[in-house]
Amino acid sequence: MALSGIQIYKLLPQTNCKECGFPTCLAFAMKLAAKQVELAACPYVSEASKTQLAESAAPPFRLISLKGPGTEVKVGNEVCLYRHEKTFYNKTGLFVRVKSSQADIAATVAKADAYKVVYVGMEFTVDGFAVEADDPGKFADAVKAVRSATKRPLILIAKDPAVLAAGAAALPGETPLLAGADASNWEALADLAAKSKAALAVSADTLDGLAELTDKIKAKGVEDLVLEPGGKSLGAALAKATQIRRLALKNFRPLGFPMLTFPCNAGDPAREAVLAAQAITKYAGFVVLDKFVPELLYGLIVLRENIYTDPQKPIQVTPGVYEINNPKAESPVLITTNFSITYFSVANEVEGSGLPAWLVVVDADGMSVLTAWAAGKFDAERIAKAVKGFNIESKIAKKRIVIPGHVAVLSGELEEELPGWEIRVGPREAVDLPGFMKQALN
Amino acid sequence: MPVEIPKDKWAGKIRQVTLGATAAEGGTRAKTVTIGGDTTMPYMHFESPTPHTPVIAVEIKSRKPEDWSALLGETWGEAMNNPADWAKAAEAAGADLIVLWLTLEDSPDDAVKAVKSVLGASGLPLIVFGPGQVEKDNELLVPVSEAANGEKLVLGICEDKNYRTIVATAMANGHLVSARTPMDVNLAKQLNILISDMGLSLDRVIMDPTTGALGYGMEYGYSVMERLRLAALQGDAMTQLPMMVTVGFEAWKAKESKVGSGVPESWGDWKERALNWETLTATALLESGASIVVLRHPESIKRVKTAITELMTA
Numbered sequence: 001m002a003l004s005g006i007q008i009y010k011l012l013p014q015t016n017c018k019e020c021g022f023p024t025c026l027a028f029a030m031k032l033a034a035k036q037v038e039l040a041a042c043p044y045v046s047e048a049s050k051t052q053l054a055e056s057a058a059p060p061f062r063l064i065s066l067k068g069p070g071t072e073v074k075v076g077n078e079v080c081l082y083r084h085e086k087t088f089y090n091k092t093g094l095f096v097r098v099k100s101s102q103a104d105i106a107a108t109v110a111k112a113d114a115y116k117v118v119y120v121g122m123e124f125t126v127d128g129f130a131v132e133a134d135d136p137g138k139f140a141d142a143v144k145a146v147r148s149a150t151k152r153p154l155i156l157i158a159k160d161p162a163v164l165a166a167g168a169a170a171l172p173g174e175t176p177l178l179a180g181a182d183a184s185n186w187e188a189l190a191d192l193a194a195k196s197k198a199a200l201a202v203s204a205d206t207l208d209g210l211a212e213l214t215d216k217i218k219a220k221g222v223e224d225l226v227l228e229p230g231g232k233s234l235g236a237a238l239a240k241a242t243q244i245r246r247l248a249l250k251n252f253r254p255l256g257f258p259m260l261t262f263p264c265n266a267g268d269p270a271r272e273a274v275l276a277a278q279a280i281t282k283y284a285g286f287v288v289l290d291k292f293v294p295e296l297l298y299g300l301i302v303l304r305e306n307i308y309t310d311p312q313k314p315i316q317v318t319p320g321v322y323e324i325n326n327p328k329a330e331s332p333v334l335i336t337t338n339f340s341i342t343y344f345s346v347a348n349e350v351e352g353s354g355l356p357a358w359l360v361v362v363d364a365d366g367m368s369v370l371t372a373w374a375a376g377k378f379d380a381e382r383i384a385k386a387v388k389g390f391n392i393e394s395k396i397a398k399k400r401i402v403i404p405g406h407v408a409v410l411s412g413e414l415e416e417e418l419p420g421w422e423i424r425v426g427p428r429e430a431v432d433l434p435g436f437m438k439q440a441l442n
Numbered sequence: 443m444p445v446e447i448p449k450d451k452w453a454g455k456i457r458q459v460t461l462g463a464t465a466a467e468g469g470t471r472a473k474t475v476t477i478g479g480d481t482t483m484p485y486m487h488f489e490s491p492t493p494h495t496p497v498i499a500v501e502i503k504s505r506k507p508e509d510w511s512a513l514l515g516e517t518w519g520e521a522m523n524n525p526a527d528w529a530k531a532a533e534a535a536g537a538d539l540i541v542l543w544l545t546l547e548d549s550p551d552d553a554v555k556a557v558k559s560v561l562g563a564s565g566l567p568l569i570v571f572g573p574g575q576v577e578k579d580n581e582l583l584v585p586v587s588e589a590a591n592g593e594k595l596v597l598g599i600c601e602d603k604n605y606r607t608i609v610a611t612a613m614a615n616g617h618l619v620s621a622r623t624p625m626d627v628n629l630a631k632q633l634n635i636l637i638s639d640m641g642l643s644l645d646r647v648i649m650d651p652t653t654g655a656l657g658y659g660m661e662y663g664y665s666v667m668e669r670l671r672l673a674a675l676q677g678d679a680m681t682q683l684p685m686m687v688t689v690g691f692e693a694w695k696a697k698e699s700k701v702g703s704g705v706p707e708s709w710g711d712w713k714e715r716a717l718n719w720e721t722l723t724a725t726a727l728l729e730s731g732a733s734i735v736v737l738r739h740p741e742s743i744k745r746v747k748t749a750i751t752e753l754m755t756a
Binding site for chain 2: 270
């Protein structure tokens with residue numbers, strides 16, 4: 001639990017020596033509580049106080065970082081139960097499973113590894129791969145084959161410590177996730193995780209069992225743990241995930257770790273999709289999918305981006321010029337803001353109409369037209385800057401822009417900012433755009 | 443190590459609302475559907491049982507829609523030509539409720555005829571939506587309400603602009619209303635207060651907080667629903683109504699579902715993607731508190747139904 005400024009003050013020397021740069025120890029304590037300074041700025045704090053302060057400052061969910069030779073995935077450090085309370089920070093890692101008995105492992109992985117999909121102007125990929133030892137004898141070779149085809153982080157799935165060790169040995173200098181430890185093999189796996197500097201997933205049927213295992217493993221010096229809570233039905237999995245999240249947020253340390261789920265074992269692709277969706281909305285750090293299926297992966301990536309958006313800062317579209325229905329030099333230039341919902345409403349209406357257009361998305365700090373205008377983020381200056389900056393002029397025959405009806409008031413100023421351009425006032429609502437384009441823009 | 447499971451104890455409770463009336467209750471429905479009554483956040487069975495299973499409503503139109511995705515056209519086929527056939531097909535596909543959406547082309551007589559034919563074809567409780575233009579909604583829903591007196595229909599869309607007319611006719615004819623507000627906790631609460639002030643018992647009101655589809659603003663609806671549910675459990679009487687969301691309408695508007703060509707290859711197989719779009723949106727919103735999800739595709743109905751059964755299993 002985070003300490004208040006007063007509680008921190010009691011742990012400080014209380015000499016007001018000013019060497020930290022603040023006039024009093026209390027002032028320094030207040031800054032510490034607000035996480036605006038480091039404790040190291042105090043030269044005289046006791047070791048006992050340091051330990052106590054460090055513990056209180058530890059996040060309720062440990063940050064776990066899996067590293068491959070090329071990329072890294074970080075999960076954990078979450079601070080709330082509902083996204084509107086603050087935000088969900090470290091996005092769920094989506095991993096694709098490969099089985100060691102499979103043929104053509106390298107080719108299968110290479111295909112998934114090359115996957116790229118664009119959503120709201122940003123590019124997304126698979127986050128990593130999981131290798132499962134269904135044929136233990138082939139495990140080490142399978143891990144090598146996967147590693148030859150991707151530089152992303154890996155999850156290694158086996159119960160036998162010797163098999164896992166052979167797989168981990170193929171990944172020198174990386175941080176994979178070993179999955180996993182249970183009541184039967186935890187000692188050997190804890191040793192292996194310590195030796196190979198891997199993170200370790202822990203499973204048990206009950207939360208009591210999980211907490212007991214993480215405590216024992218931590219006592220052996222392994223701190224980077226991940227919980228595999230399981231749950232036979234969607235309802236049971238939801239209850240467990242929620243209980244763990246609540247307990248960890250109350251600073252119950254034995255369960256203060258990110259979670260790992262295996263929708264890949266759903267037994268049916270439709271059920272896998274629902275399990276994976278629940279895992280993303282309800283607190284999972286890592287999600288392992290059965291195979292590379294773009295029509296599922298894309299939906300899950302979009303869901304994750306939605307849920308992990310900061311509710312105070314809506315999803316933004318990258319400002320720029322967007323081409324709709326293959327516009328030509330004579331096609332109209334429409335102006336809107338970079339709030340994703342605004343962009344989608346406009347783009348969908350125009351696209352659905354079949355009419356070609358250039359859509360200039362202005363950087364309005366991700367706000368909708370009226371909000372941005374009221375906040376001074378969508379004014380003549382910003383619009384002019386976008387029109388000039390994106391050099392739309394080079395693509396069109398007629399220097400004319402259409403601004404949203406809600407900001408009709410800007411047209412005079414825009415004429416000054418954009419000499420030689422015709423400024424037209426469009427409809428207020430996106431739904432009326434196609435009609436406007438047909439009737440008024442010829 | 444014994445772990446003490448943290449359980450939330452709430453003062454408030456979601457109202458229990460019953461849709462439809464059987465012959466004994468003054469209507470003609472074969473059965474009624476009851477939703478709400480919850481005393482926990484969604485599916486927290488370890489705190490208290492979820493009294494009523496959330497339900498699936500299937501959206502049909504009074505006239506064959508011209509702008510629906512070809513995927514929907516191929517699955518419903520001929521049934522789309524006539525609301526009675528469509529309602530039967532929807533019931534066969536697993537619907538718990540029917541949502542009949544009237545269109546701008548309907549005259550009041552057409553609307554009454556469509557509603558009567560659906561009531562005759564299916565014994566499920568019925569929700570009737572106007573086309574979504576305030577004046578037209580009033581023009582169609584008032585005669586529908588009168589013609590179906592006693593059926594305990596749900597009438598919508600009841601918004602701040604037309605709630606007076608819709609609520610008055612619902613009160614006069616023994617129906618319910620669906621109170622729709624655009625993704626905002628306070629607006630939802632305000633409309634419920636206005637409706638309640640007119641004298642309609644809140645046991646006859648469902649909230650439609652509105653949502654966007656996956657990728658198109660769903661997260662706003664998702665968080666507004668979580669906040670409404672939390673406010674309700676904390677004891678705010680004006681948010682204690684069960685929620686309905688029109689998932690199919692939103693999800694099938696998205697380009698991801700609607701079209702199969704001219705889209706990035708990285709989006710994958712069209713049909714599965716479209717079903718995922720509807721199913722994932724529905725699942726997320728059920729888990730944020732929806733008691734009714736309105737869907738369009740039979741395969742999504744099946745998938746979401748399975749998910750609901752599993753969610754109800756502790």
